[in-house]
Amino acid sequence: MIALAAGGPVIPTFGGGGSSFTCERANRLFCSSWLSRNWGPVLWPALRQHIVLTLIAVTIGFVISTTLALIAYRRRWLERPVLIITSILYTIPSLALFELLEPVPGLGLSRTTAEVALVSYTLLIMFRNTLTGLREVPDEVRDAAAGMGMGPLRSLLRVELPLAVPAIIAGVRIATVTVISLATVASLIDNEGLGVPILTAISNEVFKTELIAAGALAVGLALTADGLLVIIQRLLTPWTRAA
Amino acid sequence: MQRSNYRRALAGVLTVAVAVAVAACGSSSSSSSKSSSKPSSSAATSGPGAGKPPIVIGDKNFTEEYILGSLYQEALEAKGFKVTLKGNIGSSEITYKALTSGQIDMYPEYTGTLLTAIAGDNKPPTSAQQTYTLAKAFVEKHGLTVLDQTPFYDSDALAVTKAFAAKNHVASIPDLKKLGHSLKLGGAPEFATRFAGLVGLKQLYGLNPTFVPLAIGITYQAIDTGKVDTFDAFTTDAQLTSGKYVLLSDPMRVFGFQNVAPVLKASLVNTEGPAFAQTINQVSSLLTLDAIRKMNAAVALDQQAPATVAHQFLAANGLA
Known part of the structure; x- marks a missing residue:
């Protein structure tokens, strides 16, 4: 009825059998043997994908929200509609948004779908922070810039934007940490990132090493990214330290 | 003095923005070719699959499906095909929809599930071959086809603990009828609406249990903690080797015949060339009950x- 390959398949021992997996078979809370075996094939690729997902989302979100903020800075009427739309996007539960985007033609179970959702969560935070940062530049400073003969563009690029950097970066920090956390949920529709080992581990009834390891990586990534952004801010605004 | 600070700050902002953008683009292009983790990738750039359209393989939401998805992916990649694996998509119903809506090109499916859960055909077939033929006829009406089925079968089965079986004198599914509505039966949510599930258990055996929906990974935990008395297990489950559980016999074959056959877009067989179906059939032919049980245990x-x-x-079978 069903043709078998001559002599049947060769069945390897799969890593040496039970004695190589005592910790795993006993379902101890944390198996370092699992970690060393799965860092290369499972965790490292997942971490790399997670970083890429985050970088793309934050970069695109930064470009969109900064552009909108710069326009709204000069054209006040734009602020309200942008705030309303980005606030609505921000309040949609992530799980629902991923499921809503999935049937849209051209999106489906892809990285694009994940990025569209992730970007939409960064807009409100970065738009509001950038706009607030620009608005908080003291009028005297703006006047001084004008008095020095700077036109509006030069004043924006050389005076107002630099002074808004701490507020802008504060927005980038919140957006980045948010995206790192949400990107674990994105693995439901885009099978990559740290959400993959986390989801696999959740459906595992007894063995918890994978959940602990992947969870710790996600937390560690968020802390590292936040720390890096603090350093970037310090480098960009040396005057805030000099005081 | 102040001025040069601002200039430096502005230059800094621009440098960082550009660096981030470049990093994002660079890393995205280098990793986009790969969406699943795999050791010592042997993806060949030559071979019969080179230059053929890329294939997206999906798999369902449990261990055996992950293994099957990875087996077909790597065997095809070794022949030069370009393959993306979308793992852990969901239940049969969801994964089949992903196939018909074009999200994926192929996934490994159980012939009996295809017939009952997807085609809604509730007349239990009498043999594995009949199940395969009926399933093939059904999918071909929808622009799909199936390749050869595997030697191994993984049918659903009701499992109880040894202690429960002894205490209540049950050895087969009809023995559960006397427990009436007090019987707590666990299974994935879709089990409640399938003929090869609660519907068939009611119709063929007259069971009327209390259904407890369970996530697929926690079924053994649920029976160990007494949350359920019996649950929907798979005959190839690695946990069954522990000897703590008993599978109840199914004299009316409500769970049918469940060999695996990759279901795929019919057009793929032509566009991917003969080596495509040959490679997949070669992998399937190696998957005996012993082979798949040992792979399930390793995972x-x-x-x-x-x-x-x-x-x-x-690698052991010269297909990597």
Whole structure:
């Protein structure tokens, strides 16, 4: 009825059998043997994908929200509609948004779908922070810039934007940490990132090493990214330290 | 003085923005070719699959499907095909929809499930071959086809603990009828609406249990803690080797015949060339009950990654 390959398949021992997996078979809370075996094939690729997902989302979100903020800075009427739309996007539960985007033609179970959702969560935070940062530049400073003969563009690029950097970066920090956390949920529709080992581990009834390891990586990534952004801010605004 | 600070700050902002953008683009292009983790990738750039359209393979939401997905992926990649694996998509119903809506090109499906859960055909077939033929006829009406089925079968089965079986004198599914509505029966949510599930158990055996929906990974935990009395197990589950559980016999074959056959877009067989179907059929022909049980154990008990286990099996059989 069903043709078998001559002599049947060769069945390897799969890593040496039970004695190589005592910790795993006993379902101890944390198996370092699992970690060393799965860092290369499972965790490292997942971490790399997670970083890429985050970088793309934050970069695109930064470009969109900064552009909108710069326009709204000069054209006040734009602020309200942008705030309303980005606030609505921000309040949609992530799980629902991923499921809503999935049937849209051209999106489906892809990285694009994940990025569209992730970007939409960064807009409100970065738009509001950038706009607030620009608005908080003291009028005297703006006047001084004008008095020095700077036109509006030069004043924006050389005076107002630099002074808004701490507020802008504060927005980038919140957006980045948010995206790192949400990107674990994105693995439901885009099978990559740290959400993959986390989801696999959740459906595992007894063995918890994978959940602990992947969870710790996600937390560690968020802390590292936040720390890096603090350093970037310090480098960009040396005057805030000099005081 | 102040001025030069601002200039430096502005230059800094621009440098960082550009650096971030470049990093994002650079890393995205280098990793986009790969969406699943796999050890010592042997993806060939030559071979019969080179230059053929890329294929998206999906798999369902449990261990055996992850292994099957990885097996077909790596065997095809070794022949030069370009393959993306979308793992852990969901239940049969969801994964089949992903196939018909074009999200994926192929996934490994159980012939009996195809017939009952997808086609809604509730007349239990009498043999594995009949199940395969009926399933094939059904999918071909929808622009799909199936390749050869595997020697192994993984049918659903009701499992109880040894202690429960002894206490209540049950050895087969009809023995559960006397427990009436007090019987707590666990299974994935879709089990409640399938003929090869609660519907068939009611119709064929007159059971009227209390249904407890369970996530697929926690069924053994649920029976160990007494949350359920019996649950929907799979005959190839690695946990069954522990001897703590008894599978109840199914004299009316409500769970049917469940060999695996990859279901795929019919057009793929032509566009991918003859080596495509040959490679997949070659992999399927190697999947005996013994082989798949040992691979399930390596993943479920030894906690190895499905792709690692698939790679070892293919390498041992000259297909990696």
